[in-house]
Amino acid sequence: MQSGGAEMLRLAAWRLCEAGIVPCMLIHDGILFELDNEEQVAHAIEIMRKAGNEVCEGLDVGVGVDQKLVNSARYADKRPLAKKMWSTIMRTLGDIGAMPAQKVAL
Numbered sequence: 001m002q003s004g005g006a007e008m009l010r011l012a013a014w015r016l017c018e019a020g021i022v023p024c025m026l027i028h029d030g031i032l033f034e035l036d037n038e039e040q041v042a043h044a045i046e047i048m049r050k051a052g053n054e055v056c057e058g059l060d061v062g063v064g065v066d067q068k069l070v071n072s073a074r075y076a077d078k079r080p081l082a083k084k085m086w087s088t089i090m091r092t093l094g095d096i097g098a099m100p101a102q103k104v105a106l
Helices: 002-018 038-055 080-095
Strands: 025-027 030-032
Touching: 002 030, 002 038
Parallel strands: none
Antiparallel strands: 025 030
C-alpha cells in the first residue's frame, strides 16, 4: 500500500509539472501548492485524481483540499506542542537578530 501511495504522488507531481502547476513541496501524502485561482485548484485536483485512478487500476482515489490559505495567510498548527515549538523558534530568531523580535501568543 505504501509503495502505491508513493507512486501516485510521484505520478501526480510529474503530471502537475507538465501542466504548468509546479508543486512547492511534497508533504508525506500531500502536495503544497501556491496557486492563483480556483480553476488551477480544480485542475490540480483532477490531475491528482486521474493519477491515483491510473495507479490503482480504476479505483477512485479521493482527493481533497486540506487547508486553503489566502491573502498572505500563514499556516499555524493548532497542537499545543507545535505552538510552543513555533514560539521558541520565533523568539530565538529575534534573539539572534535574524528577524525583528515579536510577541508570539501561545
